[in-house]
Amino acid sequence: MSDMTNQAANAATEKQYICVKLANEQYGINIKYVDNIVRMQRITRVPKAQKYFKGVINLRGEIVPVMSLRLKFDLEPDEYTDATRIIIIKLEPQSSVGLIVDAVKEVVNLDEESIDKPTYNEKDSKSQYLAGVGKVGEELISLLNISDVIIEKDKKESANN
Amino acid sequence: MDVGQYLEIFIDETKEHLQDLNEQLLVLEKEPDNENTINEIFRAAHSLKGMAGTMGYKRMQRLTHDMENVFSEIRNGKMTVQANLIDVLFKGLDALESYLAIIQSTSDEGTEDNEDIINALNEILEAGTGKKSSAPAKEPETKTEETKSEGGASEAKFAALKLSEYEVNTINKAKEVEQNVFGLTVYIQENCILKAARAFLVFKCLEELGEVVKSDPVVQDIEDEKFDFDFSVVLITQAPMDKVKTAVMAVSEIKDVVIDNFVVPTTTTETKEQKKAPQATAKGGAAAATATATTKNAQQAKKPAGKPVVNRSVRVDIEKLDVLMNLVSELIIAKNGLISIGGSEDGKNSNSFNEQIEYLERVTTNLHESVMKVRMMPIESVVNKFPRMIRDLSKKLDKKMELYMTGEDTELDRTVIDEIGDPLMHLLRNAADHGLEKNEDRVAAGKPEVGSVFLDAYQDGNNVVIEVRDDGAGIDTDKVIQKALDKGAITPEQAEVMTEKDAIDLLFKPSFSTAEKITDVSGRGVGLDVVKTKIEKLGGDIECKSVLGEGSNFIIRLPLTLAIIQALMVELGSEKYAIPLGSIQTIEDVPCSDIKYVQTKEVINLRGTVIPLIRLDKVLDVEPREVEPESLTVVIVSKGEKLAGLVVDNLIGQLEIVIKSIGKYINNNKVISGAAILGDGEVALIIDANALV
Numbered sequence: 001m002s003d004m005t006n007q008a009a010n011a012a013t014e015k016q017y018i019c020v021k022l023a024n025e026q027y028g029i030n031i032k033y034v035d036n037i038v039r040m041q042r043i044t045r046v047p048k049a050q051k052y053f054k055g056v057i058n059l060r061g062e063i064v065p066v067m068s069l070r071l072k073f074d075l076e077p078d079e080y081t082d083a084t085r086i087i088i089i090k091l092e093p094q095s096s097v098g099l100i101v102d103a104v105k106e107v108v109n110l111d112e113e114s115i116d117k118p119t120y121n122e123k124d125s126k127s128q129y130l131a132g133v134g135k136v137g138e139e140l141i142s143l144l145n146i147s148d149v150i151i152e153k154d155k156k157e158s159a160n161n
Numbered sequence: 162m163d164v165g166q167y168l169e170i171f172i173d174e175t176k177e178h179l180q181d182l183n184e185q186l187l188v189l190e191k192e193p194d195n196e197n198t199i200n201e202i203f204r205a206a207h208s209l210k211g212m213a214g215t216m217g218y219k220r221m222q223r224l225t226h227d228m229e230n231v232f233s234e235i236r237n238g239k240m241t242v243q244a245n246l247i248d249v250l251f252k253g254l255d256a257l258e259s260y261l262a263i264i265q266s267t268s269d270e271g272t273e274d275n276e277d278i279i280n281a282l283n284e285i286l287e288a289g290t291g292k293k294s295s296a297p298a299k300e301p302e303t304k305t306e307e308t309k310s311e312g313g314a315s316e317a318k319f320a321a322l323k324l325s326e327y328e329v330n331t332i333n334k335a336k337e338v339e340q341n342v343f344g345l346t347v348y349i350q351e352n353c354i355l356k357a358a359r360a361f362l363v364f365k366c367l368e369e370l371g372e373v374v375k376s377d378p379v380v381q382d383i384e385d386e387k388f389d390f391d392f393s394v395v396l397i398t399q400a401p402m403d404k405v406k407t408a409v410m411a412v413s414e415i416k417d418v419v420i421d422n423f424v425v426p427t428t429t430t431e432t433k434e435q436k437k438a439p440q441a442t443a444k445g446g447a448a449a450a451t452a453t454a455t456t457k458n459a460q461q462a463k464k465p466a467g468k469p470v471v472n473r474s475v476r477v478d479i480e481k482l483d484v485l486m487n488l489v490s491e492l493i494i495a496k497n498g499l500i501s502i503g504g505s506e507d508g509k510n511s512n513s514f515n516e517q518i519e520y521l522e523r524v525t526t527n528l529h530e531s532v533m534k535v536r537m538m539p540i541e542s543v544v545n546k547f548p549r550m551i552r553d554l555s556k557k558l559d560k561k562m563e564l565y566m567t568g569e570d571t572e573l574d575r576t577v578i579d580e581i582g583d584p585l586m587h588l589l590r591n592a593a594d595h596g597l598e599k600n601e602d603r604v605a606a607g608k609p610e611v612g613s614v615f616l617d618a619y620q621d622g623n624n625v626v627i628e629v630r631d632d633g634a635g636i637d638t639d640k641v642i643q644k645a646l647d648k649g650a651i652t653p654e655q656a657e658v659m660t661e662k663d664a665i666d667l668l669f670k671p672s673f674s675t676a677e678k679i680t681d682v683s684g685r686g687v688g689l690d691v692v693k694t695k696i697e698k699l700g701g702d703i704e705c706k707s708v709l710g711e712g713s714n715f716i717i718r719l720p721l722t723l724a725i726i727q728a729l730m731v732e733l734g735s736e737k738y739a740i741p742l743g744s745i746q747t748i749e750d751v752p753c754s755d756i757k758y759v760q761t762k763e764v765i766n767l768r769g770t771v772i773p774l775i776r777l778d779k780v781l782d783v784e785p786r787e788v789e790p791e792s793l794t795v796v797i798v799s800k801g802e803k804l805a806g807l808v809v810d811n812l813i814g815q816l817e818i819v820i821k822s823i824g825k826y827i828n829n830n831k832v833i834s835g836a837a838i839l840g841d842g843e844v845a846l847i848i849d850a851n852a853l854v
Contacts, residue, residue, distance in 0.1 A: 044836070044844040045736065046827060047781035053827045056836055058844045063836045065827040095824050150826055 014111045017134065019141055020087065020101040023075050027101075028108065028134055028141040035090040037104055040080050050152070057086070057098060064088060066098035072149065073129070078102075089146060097150050108141065110134045115143065168268060171216050173476070175261055178205045178212075182254055183549045186247060190552070193242035203232040209257070218270040221260045227282045228253050234286060248556075249281045251549070328375050328395070329425050335397040340371070343405060344423035346393045348416040355583060357386040358691045362412045364394075370405055371398025390416075395423050481535050488528045495521045529725055529817075533574075540618050540627070541569040543582045547589060551614060554593045561600055561611040562593055568618035573625050577699050577719055581627075584692040588629040588715050589614060591689075596633035596713055606710070608632065620721070624701075624743070627717040636707040638664035665705050669693045700834065702851060704801070718801075726820060728837070729796065730813035730845065734783040737845040738809075739818055739837055744850040746797040746804065748812065753791055765795070765806060772797060774806045775853055780832060786810060798850040805854040820847060 017028035018037075036059070043055040043066055052071035056063050066086055070078050078084070083103035090096045118130040131145040185202045188195060210225040228250060234240045256275045263271040324332070332342050347363055349356045360383045367373050375395040378388045398405060402420055409418045498517045544566055551564040573581070597603075597612035604610050615630040641664045645651045650670065651659070668689050696703050700720045707713035720726075720743070728739035729748075749767060756763050756774065763774040774795065778785050795806040818837035823846075834849035 042843065044846065046823065046833060046846060047783075048832060049827050056823050056827070056844055056846075058838050058842055061838060063821040063823055063838070063844060065824045067826075095826070097824065097826055152826075 014109045017108050017110060017141065017143060018087070019105045019108050019136075020085075021103040021105055022069055022073070022101055026105070026139065026141045027069070028110070028143040029087065029089070029099075029146060030143070031107065033089050033091060033146050034087060035096060036088040038086050038088065038098075040084045040086060040100075054100065059088065059096070059098075062096065064096045064098050066100060067150075068100045069149075070100070070102075089150065091147055091150060099149075108134070108136050110136070110141075110143075167216065168264075171212055172261065172265055175209060175212060175257075178209050179254060179258055179261070180545055181205045182209075183251075184545065186250055186254070187548050187552060189242060190244075190247045199232065199236050203229065203236050206232055218260065218264065220270055220274060221257060224253060224256060224260075224275055224279060227279050227286075231282055231286050240286075243285075246285050249278060249285060251553070253278050253282065324375055324395075324425065331374050332395065332397065332423070332425055340397050340399055341402070342423045343396045343398065343402060343420055344393065345396060345405070345409065346391055346419040347409060348391045348418070350414045350416045351390055355587065355688055355691055356388075356390065356414075357383060358688060359412060359414050360388070360392060363409055363415070366408045366412060367394065367396055367398075367405070370400045370408060371396050477535050481531065484531050485528070485535070488524060488531060491524045492521075492528065495524055526817075533725070536575045537572040538575050538578050539570045539572050540578065540581075540625075543578055543585065544569055544616060544618070547586070547616065550586065551589065551593060554590065558594060560593070560597055562597055562614055563611055564589075564614050564616065566616045571618040571620055571625055573719065574721070577701075580695060580699055581717075581719070584695050584717070585616070585627065585629065587688055587692050589616065592629055592631035592633065592713075592715075596631035596635075598634050602634075621718075625719045625721055627719070628714055629717075630712065630714045632712040635709040635711055635713050636665060636668070636705075637709060638707075641665070641667055665707060668705070669703070702800075726818060728816055728818045728847065730816050730839075731777075731796065731809040732811035732813055733778050733781060733809060734786075736781075736783060737813065737839070737843070738777070738781075739816070739845050739847045740796060740798065740807065740850060741847065742815065744798045744800065746799050749795045749797060749806070751793045751795050751806075753789065753793060756793075767797070767806075770804065772804045772806045774808055776808050777848070778808070778810070780853065781848075798854060800851045800854040803854050805850075807848075807850070807853065818845075818847070 016031040018031055018034055020027050020029065038059065041057055043057055045055040046053060046065070049055070049065075050067075052069075053065055053067045054071075056065050058064075068078050070076060078100055081102075084100065085104045086098040086100055087104070088096050088098050114135045115132040116135070118132055129145055129149050130142055132143045134141040134143050182202060182205050185198050185205070188198045189202065192198065206225055206229040210222055210229055213221040213225055231240075231246070231250070235242060253275075256273070256278055259273070260270050263269065335342055345367075347360070349359050364373065364376075364380070364383075373394050373396055376383065377393045382388060383392055396405065400408075402422075406418050406420050409415060409420075495517060498520070499514075502514050502517060547566070548564055551562060554560075555562050592614045593612075597614070598606070598608075600610050600612075603612060613632045615628065617626075617628045617630070619626055638661045642651070642656050642659055645664075645667050646653065646656055650667065670690060693703055696717055696719070701718050703715060703717045705713060705715050727742040729742055729745055731738050731740060749765075751765050751767075755765055757766060758764070759771070759773075763776075764771050765774060766772075774793075777783070793808050794810070794812060795808055796812075797804055797806050799805075816839075818839075820835045820837060823833065823836050831852040832849060833846045834852075835847045836844050837847055839845055
């Protein structure tokens with residue numbers, strides 16, 4: 001009985017993350033935003049889009065824009081392999097976004113204690129995408145702040161334009 | 162008795178009756194002796210009362226009852242129609258409408274008694290039947306109004322804001338580094354139409370000055386217009402208090418701003434659910450929904466009010482449904498035909514197979530058409546509230562004006578109908594407020610004293626055009642340019658070469674219309690960017706023609722249907738694109754030798770018309786062809802009267818496509834209006850020819 005209540009309490013503070021590989025780093029995406037994971041498929045290029053948006057795909061009749069996390073994080077361009085996956089993120093109903101990752105590894109459970117808050121560095125544009133660093137055994141997983149990754153900050157956009 | 166199941170019908174019918182009353186009252190005002198109208202009004206008021214009573218809405222019933230009493234006396238010839246009576250009746254209608262709005266969102270009528278209106282009605286009734294002057298009736302009413310507005314203003318609601326621990330920390334930190342922390346409560350004018358837009362502008366200007374740490378209601382609710390006429394924020398800034406205040410007041414249609422240094426309240430540990438309940442009850446009215454929602458389900462409390470308890474419904478002509486039913490049965494027959502062909506595995510049946518495909522195609526086309534017809538609604542349902550609005554404006558602005566409408570039966574897609582109301586209202590208000598001159602000025606300029614505002618709707622090819630016209634002063638482009646120069650929106654060099662059209666386009670720029678007191682220039686500019694954005698979101702566009710001294714004309718062009726269109730499929734390199742057939746004029750084969758240059762731009766001379774060429778492969782960054790062919794395939798597209806030739810590699814053919822959005826996260830500079838899924842599952846992007854021309 002007490003075990004069960006313990007477990008329930010744990011489940012409440014624990015969050016599940018999908019752990020993905022990108023170059024030689026591991027990133028965690030909160031599972032509640034993940035709608036689906038699909039294999040690489042034909043992407044239709046969208047002209048004049050942001051560089052990191054590779055285009056759109058047809059996901060069972062829905063048009064889903066797909067972005068390359070590698071390009072978003074200024075890493076080497078993607079090389080598509082058999083392990084490459086598109087993670088479909090649904091932040092709000094009716095608008096999904098796909099993220100291209102090198103591979104999907106596993107689902108990890110993290111409680112609050114094993115998550116370190118990120119150090120915020122204003123000069124490093126990439127640090128704004130991080131919600132924290134999770135520790136699983138010896139491994140470190142950078143937890144993504146998914147809404148900031150997908151939604152471009154207005155200021156930056158106007159500066160680019 | 163459980164009347165919940167009748168709620169939808171009640172709301173629909175009440176809306177109809179209210180609209181009816183509005184229209185009839187307008188007639189009554191002009192022809193006070195029209196017996197038919199009086200009878201009609203009496204009937205509508207009577208049914209309203211009955212329905213409200215059945216549904217158990219006591220306050221609504223009482224108000225309609227008193228209105229009905231008045232009509233009854235008029236009908237019996239015991240009193241006559243007077244101007245102040247009409248005013249009170251219109252106020253009564255407004256009150257009924259607000260009851261209805263509350264019922265729609267909470268299924269409860271709220272707590273507003275509208276005693277002032279009822280009193281006014283009764284006084285008129287007494288005075289009228291006693292054959293006395295009914296002048297004193299107006300007094301008590303205006304008084305209550307004044308006290309109301311006084312009570313509402315100058316209240317520093319921000320002091321009651323509840324903060325989370327994180328927000329408190331941020332504020333304390335800001336204080337440590339000697340930043341100013343202000344609490345603001347902003348009151349928007351009650352007659353403001355796009356209050357969400359105004360609030361947005363306030364936020365924008367606040368964010369330029371500093372950081373907004375807290376707002377009540379939350380930003381999302383403000384954006385969705387889920388607030389009354391005030392909202393409170395906590396701002397961290399380096400700017401002094403008066404600067405913040407003037408900045409906010411600079412946004413037009415802001416009534417008042419209460420600002421003070423923000424002191425963190427001591428009790429901040431309440432949970433979110435506890436916070437919301439007392440606030441909601443305090444506000445009453447629409448916010449009452451929050452309270453009920455909180456008690457019902459603590460988790461849902463985060464999404465209060467706003468969400469209507471009733472789904473939106475459409476009334477559909479039963480004949481249209483019959484047609485649909487027939488088509489579906491034909492579809493089943495077609496399917497069965499295909500099954501039987503599949504069963505008889507003969508090759509000789511390929512003929513009948515093709516026949517069945519053709520049959521199927523016919524059925525689906527018809528089906529598409531019928532479904533579209535079900536979605537189409539006459540624009541009447543939006544525009545029929547405008548005569549009343551113009552009447553009110555005319556009184557308020559003290560200008561004589563008349564609204565002339567044509568083409569109310571023009572049909573538009575339902576989604577468009579729902580969205581087009583606000584922009585049209587805005588344009589009409591602009592026309593009435595700033596477009597039309599004062600009566601004296603009109604007479605002095607040799608125009609008829611009564612100003613005219615026109616609203617014309619008509620179908621033009623695959624588009625529906627709505628024109629909002631006035632015979633007022635028109636737009637003074639010189640003043641507009643001067644104002645833009647003052648604001649720094651354009652450089653003097655730019656101003657030099659600006660044509661009249663460029664100047665008018667300035668009015669649609671967001672930076673321009675947020676300007677302080679732009680109303681002093683020639684009037685135009687208030688919220689026109691909001692109007693433009695909304696119309697573009699619907700896939701339409703807006704342009705403005707104006708002649709100084711003769712009036713201005715805003716022309717809105719909207720696509721007839723949104724979801725399914727005929728398109729020409731073209732090939733560029735290895736990519737496929739769709740061009741909507743609606744904007745295509747002709748397709749031409751142009752020998753390269755026919756290309757001429759005007760100002761280093763490629764043009765062709767097609768049967769006497771000079772048409773600029775647009776190389777789609779360059780616009781869309783497609784790999785150009787290695788060898789330039791001897792002749793180019795040019796698709797001539799049009800936008801209004803302007804033409805352009807799109808150069809494509811190959812034509813594939815005509816196809817019926819379903820337009821899908823490519824999502825809001827991806828930028829595309831408006832060249833791509835959406836995407837379509839082809840038969841083989843491939844995605845083709847749809848080119849917005851309007852954006853290119």
